[in-house]
Amino acid sequence: MVVKPKVRGFICTTAHPEGCKALVKSQIDYVKAQSHAEGFKKVLVVGASMGYGLASRITAAYSFGAATLGVIFDKPANGARTASAGWYNTAAFEEFAHADGLYTRTVNGDAYSKEIKDKVIEIIKNDLGKVDLVVYSLAAPRRTMADGTVYSSVLKTVGKAYTNKTIDLKNNTVSDITVEPATEEEIQATVKVMGGEDWQDWINALKAADVIEENAVTVAYSYIGPEITHPMYADGSIGKAKDHLFETAKAMTNADDGIKAYISVNKALVTQSSAAIPIVPLYISILYKVMKEQGVHEGCIEQMCRLFNTKLTKNSVETDEPCRIRMDDWEMAESVQSAVDTLWSEIKTDNLDSHADLDGYHEDFYKLFGFGAEGVDYESDVEIDVKVDC
Ligand code: NAD
Numbered sequence: 001m002v003v004k005p006k007v008r009g010f011i012c013t014t015a016h017p018e019g020c021k022a023l024v025k026s027q028i029d030y031v032k033a034q035s036h037a038e039g040f041k042k043v044l045v046v047g048a049s050m051g052y053g054l055a056s057r058i059t060a061a062y063s064f065g066a067a068t069l070g071v072i073f074d075k076p077a078n079g080a081r082t083a084s085a086g087w088y089n090t091a092a093f094e095e096f097a098h099a100d101g102l103y104t105r106t107v108n109g110d111a112y113s114k115e116i117k118d119k120v121i122e123i124i125k126n127d128l129g130k131v132d133l134v135v136y137s138l139a140a141p142r143r144t145m146a147d148g149t150v151y152s153s154v155l156k157t158v159g160k161a162y163t164n165k166t167i168d169l170k171n172n173t174v175s176d177i178t179v180e181p182a183t184e185e186e187i188q189a190t191v192k193v194m195g196g197e198d199w200q201d202w203i204n205a206l207k208a209a210d211v212i213e214e215n216a217v218t219v220a221y222s223y224i225g226p227e228i229t230h231p232m233y234a235d236g237s238i239g240k241a242k243d244h245l246f247e248t249a250k251a252m253t254n255a256d257d258g259i260k261a262y263i264s265v266n267k268a269l270v271t272q273s274s275a276a277i278p279i280v281p282l283y284i285s286i287l288y289k290v291m292k293e294q295g296v297h298e299g300c301i302e303q304m305c306r307l308f309n310t311k312l313t314k315n316s317v318e319t320d321e322p323c324r325i326r327m328d329d330w331e332m333a334e335s336v337q338s339a340v341d342t343l344w345s346e347i348k349t350d351n352l353d354s355h356a357d358l359d360g361y362h363e364d365f366y367k368l369f370g371f372g373a374e375g376v377d378y379e380s381d382v383e384i385d386v387k388v389d390c
Helices: 017-032 051-064 085-099 114-128 184-194 197-208 237-254 280-293 300-311 334-346 349-355 358-367
Strands: 042-046 067-072 104-108 131-136 142-144 150-152 162-168 173-179 212-222 260-265 324-326
Touching: 017 051, 017 085, 017 300, 042 051, 042 114, 051 067, 051 085, 051 131, 051 300, 067 085, 067 114, 085 104, 104 114, 114 197, 131 197, 142 184, 150 184, 162 280, 173 349, 184 237, 197 212, 197 237, 212 237, 237 260, 280 334, 280 358, 300 324, 334 349
Parallel strands: 042 067, 042 131, 067 104, 131 212, 212 260, 260 324
Antiparallel strands: 142 150, 162 173
16 A cells, blocks of 8 residues: 555654665665674664664664564554554564574564563573673553553653743644643652663563673663753653663662673654653754754764764773763764754744754654655555564
């Protein structure tokens, strides 16, 4: 069928298989063209189908020739309904990796569950022996516990309400938004979903099954950002979860069993999860403009390729004082942030075009779902029922 984008709120309910494939291919081509450090060889990526997790998987495979095992939570096509973008991304990645002689396996299901952890452990035992890198890149709205309790994460402030500018991407208008504070219960639930507990569960399960190398590394992703986003992000409910993630990393490293856990603070980018955060999309579209003008803009693949080839390699790790890897170094540079500040203070609906890279924002948003890839004929019929071996 001919697949067109159908946008509902912050997501697109359709995905284009050929577009996703072309975009995965361009990420692979990017990685192949870079120079490569000595890297990890057997890599588990939890949250491997989109955004930073997908880019981590592609980097491991194509920088280091690593065997990759990905955990995804995606839907295949169903009748006239397309599969999720992550499904098509994974199908494409597997097709390219197999053709290039790389080991790849995917497990589709809820990464929070014991069942999926057990399945992954079984595959590692049978196929890989032990993994030497675990990337934890989940961005999930909820977590279901073993007893059926469901925790939902919220994107709210902590303490008091915060008002600042935001953009309505449906009609490209700037207005003020007030984000209300989360209740204590909502904060705790957000920590349950996006904090470090499940990451720790993964590492404990891998250790107990003896399927993780003694000197293995594990990394999870975080964000800090500039002050205008702090009440909403770093100091908000999601920030509390990220604090917990960081404390978990410290506790895992301090456990002194040889496994080192790191937080990589990544750049703000358009992904399915960041699109839903109030205020942040307007900041991102200004950031894109400034970073593109200064020649320092990166997407997920550039970030992850730089991470695993320069800052977190098999032999060296570069961290800041509290021991975080700073992939937001270029975003947070004074030259970038002072330009963003000026544009932020002036921006309104009338000057959006001159003050923000809205085209770049929309382009990246559609690309998340496989739309807007070069060389793809979006008027042609495509087979939407694509297989993933999982
Ligand atoms: P994303 O939405 O693009 O990807 C999230 C991935 O998690 C997807 O592959 C999704 O299928 C998977 N997932 C969600 N729930 C799952 C479940 N229950 N079981 C298995 N897989 C599941 O998100 P992203 O932006 O790449 O975020 C990844 C991490 O990077 C998050 O921790 C996020 O906070 C962090 N981060 C994002 C940004 C940004 O601007 N996007 C910046 C810095 C850090």
